[in-house]
Amino acid sequence: xxxxxxxxxxxxxxxxxxxxxxxxxxxxxxxxxxxxxxxxxxxxxxxxxxxxxxxxxxxxxxxxxxxxxxxxxxxxxxxxxxxxxxxxxxxxxxxxxxxxxxxxxxxxxxxxxxxxxxxxxxxxxxxxxxxxxxxxxxxxxxxxxxxxxxxxxxxxxxxxxxxxxxxxxxxxxxxxxxxxxxxxxxxxxxxxxxxxxxxxxxxxxxxxxxxxxxxxxxxxxxxxxxxxxxxxxxxxxxxxxxxxxxxxxxxxxx
Amino acid sequence: xxxxxxxxxxxxxxxxxxxxxxxxxxxxxxxxxxxxxxxxxxxxxxxxxxxxxxxxxxxxxxxxxxxxxxxxxxxxxxxxxxxxxxxxxxxxxxxxxxxxxxxxxxxxxxxxxxxxxxxxxxxxxxxxxxxxxxxxxxxxxxxxxxxxxxxxxxxxxxxxxxxxxxxxxxxxxxxxxxxxxxxxxxxxxxxxxxxxxxxxxxxxxxxxxxxxxxxxxxxxxxxxxxxxxxxxxxxxxxxxxxxxxxxxxxxxxxxxxxxxxxxxxxxxxxxxxxxxxx
Numbered sequence: 412x413x414x415x416x417x418x419x420x421x422x423x424x425x426x427x428x429x430x431x432x433x434x435x436x437x438x439x440x441x442x443x444x445x446x447x448x449x450x451x452x453x454x455x456x457x458x459x460x461x462x463x464x465x466x467x468x469x470x471x472x473x474x475x476x477x478x479x480x481x482x483x484x485x486x487x488x489x490x491x492x493x494x495x496x497x498x499x500x501x502x503x504x505x506x507x508x509x510x511x512x513x514x515x516x517x518x519x520x521x522x523x524x525x526x527x528x529x530x531x532x533x534x535x536x537x538x539x540x541x542x543x544x545x546x547x548x549x550x551x552x553x554x555x556x557x558x559x560x561x562x563x564x565x566x567x568x569x570x571x572x573x574x575x576x577x578x579x580x581x582x583x584x585x586x587x588x589x590x591x592x593x594x595x596x597x598x599x600x601x602x603x604x605x606x607x608x609x610x611x612x613x614x615x616x617x618x619x620x621x622x623x624x625x626x627x628x629x630x631x632x633x634x635x636x637x638x639x640x641x642x643x644x645x646x647x648x649x650x651x652x653x654x655x656x657x658x659x660x661x662x663x664x665x
Numbered sequence: 666x667x668x669x670x671x672x673x674x675x676x677x678x679x680x681x682x683x684x685x686x687x688x689x690x691x692x693x694x695x696x697x698x699x700x701x702x703x704x705x706x707x708x709x710x711x712x713x714x715x716x717x718x719x720x721x722x723x724x725x726x727x728x729x730x731x732x733x734x735x736x737x738x739x740x741x742x743x744x745x746x747x748x749x750x751x752x753x754x755x756x757x758x759x760x761x762x763x764x765x766x767x768x769x770x771x772x773x774x775x776x777x778x779x780x781x782x783x784x785x786x787x788x789x790x791x792x793x794x795x796x797x798x799x800x801x802x803x804x805x806x807x808x809x810x811x812x813x814x815x816x817x818x819x820x821x822x823x824x825x826x827x828x829x830x831x832x833x834x835x836x837x838x839x840x841x842x843x844x845x846x847x848x849x850x851x852x853x854x855x856x857x858x859x860x861x862x863x864x865x866x867x868x869x870x871x872x873x874x875x876x877x878x879x880x881x882x883x884x885x886x887x888x889x890x891x892x893x894x895x896x897x898x899x900x901x902x903x904x905x906x907x908x909x910x911x912x913x914x915x916x917x918x919x920x921x922x923x924x925x926x927x928x929x930x931x932x933x934x935x936x937x938x939x940x941x942x943x
Contacts, residue, residue, distance in 0.1 A: 462839060491841045504832040508854035514833070518840045573836070 412476050413437040414580055414613055415461065419470035422453075422460055430456045431637045434470070438581070443607065443614040445628030447621050447660065453637040454617045458585045461615065462496055463487050475580065492522045495579040499586035501566035505558040511569055512554040516540060518577050528578050530610050543572040546609075547602060564595035571602065575610060584616045588623050600626050621660050633657050678930050685923045689743075692736055702730035704737045705888045713906050725895075725909055726902055734890035735912050741891050743920060745802060746872040749809045750864055756810065757817025758860060762848055764818065765825030775818065782815040791874055795883045802875075802891070805884040809871055820863055824855050858935030865931055869924030876917050892917050 420434040430453045438444045448454050459465045461472060463479050471478045474494060479487055495518075498504045505514045516536055523533065531546075533539040544551045547568040558566055567587060574582050584603065588596040604627055607614060618624050624631060625645055633641040633656060641654035649661065702720075708728035715723050722731035764775040782790065794808035795801075828834065829852070837847045876893030878884040885891035887898060892913040899909035 464835065464838070488841045491839055494839075496836075496839055498832045498836070500832055504836055506831075506833045506851050506854070509851075517837065517842070521841045570836075573840075 413473075414440045414442075414475060415615070416473040416476075417461075417470070418473070420457075420460065420467055420472060421469035422456055422465060422467055429468075429637055431460070434639060436632060436639065436642070438613060438615060440580070441607070441611055441613055442630065443616055443628045445616045445618070445624035445631045446634055447618060447624045447631060448634035449619055452634045454619075454634055455585060457634075458496070458583050458615070458617055461583055462494060463491070492518060492526065492577045493580040494583070495574040495577075495581070496583040496585060497567070497570050497574050497587045499589050501563050501570055501590065502558070504570050505566055507558050509557075510554070511556055511558065511561070512540060514558070515543060515554070515569055515573050515576070518573060522577055526577050530578060531576075539576065543576055546575070546606065547572040563591055564599065567591060567595075567599055568602070571599075571606070575606060575612065578610055579612070581613045581615065584614055584618075586618050587616075589618065589620065596623065603627060621663075633660065675930075675933070678926050682923070682927055682930060685919075689739075692739055702733045704729060704733045704890050706730075713902070713909075715908075722912055723906075723908055725899065726906075729888075731909070731912055734895060735892075735916055738890040738892045738895060738913065738916065739920075741885065741889060742872055742875055742893075742917075745806060746868055746875055749806045749813065749871050749875075750868055752806075752810045753813035753867075754817050754860060754864055757814035758821045758856065760814070761818035761821025762825050762852060762856070765822035766829055766844065766848055766852070772822075776822065779815045779818050782812065783819075787812045787870070788874065788877070791878060792881075792883065795878060800883050800886060802879075802885045802889070805875060805878055809874055813867065813871065816863065816867070817860065820859055821856055824859060825852050828852055828855055858931075862928055862932045862935060865924055866928035867924075868927075869921035872917065872920055872924070 415438040417434050417436055420431055421429060422431040423429040434457065436444065446454055446457065456465065460467060467480050472480060474490060477490075479490060505511070516539070519533065519536060519539060523536070526533070531539055531542050540554055541551050544554065549565060549568050549572075553561060553565065553569075558569075561569070571587070587603070588599050591599060600623060603614070606612060607627075614627065616624060616627050625648060629645055631643055631645055631648065632639050633654060635656050641657045643650070643653065643657075647653075648657075653661070706729060708724075711720075711724050711728040712726055713724065714720055714728075717723070720730050720732065722735060725731055725734070760775055764772040790812045791805070791808045794811060795805045798804035798807065825848075834847060834851060837851055842850065875884055876891070876896070879891045879893030880897045882897065885894045887894055895913040896910055899906075899913070902909050
């Protein structure tokens, strides 16, 4: 059974103006699927649908074989810790009024009592916090700082640490590197790659940046105007039978 | 140069604020110990006396001790102002947070009510309401709360509307927090500074409102030693014994000045630099 399965997903915000049409794909455990497409192609809406922040018009999204879209928020809540995300803008994904420790430990404080982790020791909150900072290669001194005292890259590392803190099954990475400079992008991608191996994570990596996508993903889907127009294994990226739109993206990549 | 001036100004404000807080604490705690006189004890043989050891601020037209009345007036005017303010905040802030967070019909309904109140100046609404309900300090307080909660509702709402779109709210939802917990844990810290600043500035305005309505006879009724009412009682003696108006007047000025300085001080202290730095 795949970890995530999308069948014929349709979504529109206004009648007659579909944002997503007929999206089908599966994502297996410990796999990274990349979705590439230009701004406004529906990537972020897709991420919001998978994260159960939007209702679908049609079709279904199965998470570990369970369709969540007809459940109430209360029923979905137990699944949320398995279904984490890192968002594009590190500045706005941390509450500026809260210390890093409070933002980072939010999932643990919410679910801590119910979870058993295999890779992290979570005897105490402090113990887990230090291990998480260690995992994303940050000094534990930052825990008592406020977000405005950290750089964009550091903030994004905190977001990643928060997303992996309860060892989720799937992490949706919605443009996690897009607002960072090139060097920071590289180090974040390297970190994500390392964490996937270390913690047996699965990623759905959404980006407009084909270079970032192919650095991490085995399977790549190309989205255009709310549809998946091309899908292939990473090794076939430069093959001749690629969709013209993919070839166009590849040519930009050079 | 500039920084030196700012430092001095802040220090002066701090000194004034601390001195005033100590004064308030002393008066509240010791009022009954230091006051030797009954505030409404009438002695027509001792009317309109000048300063003396017996009556440090003299006596009024009915022979009542002025110092006693001013100090008890402090408890009355500032105390009632404080109560009105607390209730206005307690009603306005939750209303605004809910309106801003929920949006939709709730929001539109609440904000139209608020707009209706805002269409008239505070003083006019307060005068009309306390006129309709009848003179008396309780009705005046009710009128003030009704006028003032709107400001807090609007302030809370606009802050919440600005914040609720941010990613960290979505993250909190993904992390399984309920709407109430999100409001409490994530939105409340954004409100507290703004609310404190507005409230401390409002305290002065409310005290002015209580005093001015009592002055025209709609608030506290004689013989209550409310400062506005005292000003009104002292009117006939304005030319012969101006001290009767000067003491309550000075008391009002001091408290309003304190409220404004406190507001300025808090505004600097809760400066939104943290967000600007992003």
